[in-house]
Amino acid sequence: xxxxxxxxxxxxxxxxxxxxxxxxxxxxxxxxxxxxxxxxxxxxxxxxxxxxxxxxxxxxxxxxxxxxxxxxxxxxxxxxxxxxxxxxxxxxxxxxxxxxxxxxxxxxxxxxxxxxxxxxxxxxxxxxxxxxxxxxxxxxxxxxxxxxxxxxxxxxxxxxxxxxxxxxxxxxxxxxxxxxxxxxxxxxxxxxxxxxxxxxxxxxxxxxxxxxxxxxxxxxxxxxxxxxxxxxxxxxxxxxxxxxxxxxxxxxxxxxxxxxxxxxxxxxxxxxxxxxxxxxxxxxx
Ligand SMILES: *[C@@H]1O[C@H](CO)[C@@H](O)[C@H](O)[C@H]1NC(C)=O
Numbered sequence: 508x509x510x511x512x513x514x515x516x517x518x519x520x521x522x523x524x525x526x527x528x529x530x531x532x533x534x535x536x537x538x539x540x541x542x543x544x545x546x547x548x549x550x551x552x553x554x555x556x557x558x559x560x561x562x563x564x565x566x567x568x569x570x571x572x573x574x575x576x577x578x579x580x581x582x583x584x585x586x587x588x589x590x591x592x593x594x595x596x597x598x599x600x601x602x603x604x605x606x607x608x609x610x611x612x613x614x615x616x617x618x619x620x621x622x623x624x625x626x627x628x629x630x631x632x633x634x635x636x637x638x639x640x641x642x643x644x645x646x647x648x649x650x651x652x653x654x655x656x657x658x659x660x661x662x663x664x665x666x667x668x669x670x671x672x673x674x675x676x677x678x679x680x681x682x683x684x685x686x687x688x689x690x691x692x693x694x695x696x697x698x699x700x701x702x703x704x705x706x707x708x709x710x711x712x713x714x715x716x717x718x719x720x721x722x723x724x725x726x727x728x729x730x731x732x733x734x735x736x737x738x739x740x741x742x743x744x745x746x747x748x749x750x751x752x753x754x755x756x757x758x759x760x761x762x763x764x765x766x767x768x769x770x771x772x773x774x775x776x777x778x779x780x781x782x783x784x785x786x787x788x789x790x791x792x
Pocket of ligand 1: 609621623624625658
C-alpha cells in the first residue's frame with residue numbers, strides 16, 4: 508500500500524521515470540504492493556475496535572461511535588459513503604437539490620441521484636467527503652456506484668452517468684490526494700480511474716442476502732460467472748488492484764461462511780463474510 512500511494516505521488520509530480528527505476532531495482536517489493544489480505548465491514552453503532560484490530564482495513568458507518576482521529580492500532584478505518592444514493596438521515600441530505608433526485612430505490616428505501624449533474628462532483632468532495640476528512644477519516648468506501656442503472660437504461664445515458672462518476676472520483680482525489688478509495692464495483696470506470704483506487708469490492712460471489720425477502724440464498728451460476736469475468740479482466744489489466752468479495756451468510760451458518768471463504772480465496776479474491784446488513788462481526792478466515 509505504501510508503494511502504491513508513493514506511485515501516485517511520484518507520478519503526479521512527473522517523476523515516473525525515477526519510480527520505474529526504483530521499481531526495477533526493487534522488483535520484489537513492487538510485486539507485493541497488493542498484499543492486502545483482510546478487510547472488514549461493520550455498520551453497527553458500537554464499533555468493535557478490538558475485534559477489528561485483526562483486519563488491515565475496516566469499513567464503518569460515519570454515524571458510528573468510532574472516532575477515527577483517536578483510534579489506535581494498525582487497522583485503517585474507512586468511512587462508508589453512498590455515491591449514487593441518499594437517505595434522509597444523512598447530515599448533507601438537505602443540501603441535495605431536489606432536482607438531482609431522479610429515482611427511488613425501493614429495496615433500500617433510498618433516493619437515487621443523477622450523478623451526471625456537473626455540480627455533483629464538487630458537492631461530493633466538499634459536502635460528503637470533506638466533513639469526514641476533517642474528522643480524521645483517510646479512507647472511503649464508495650457504495651451505490653451502480654444505482655444509476657435504475658434510471659439510465661440506454662447506453663448513451665449510462666455513458667453520461669459513468670462520466671459523472673469518474674468526475675466524482677477525480678474531484679475527491681484532487682481535493683484529498685492521499686485519500687484511499689475502495690469501490691463497490693465500478694469495474695466499468697477502471698480504465699479512467701484505476702490509478703486512483705485502493706481496492707475494488709463487490710458483493711456475493713457465492714452467498715447473498717435478499718433484502719426484500721429478508722433471506723439468505725446462494726448466488727446463481729450465471730451471476731457468479733459475470734462477476735468472475737469482471738474479476739479476471741481487472742486482474743489482467745490492473746494486477747495491483749486488490750479485489751474483495753463481501754459474502755452474506757446467517758451468523759449461525761458456519762458451513763455457509765467457511766465455504767464462501769474457501770471458494771472466494773480460490774478465485775484469488777479477498778473474502779469477508781458477515782450477516783446481510785453487516786451489523787455483526789464477520790470473518791475472513
Ligand atoms: C441528469 O443531469 C444531466 C446534466 O444536468 C441532465 O442532462 C439529465 O437530463 C439529467 N437526467 C435526469 C434523468 O434527470
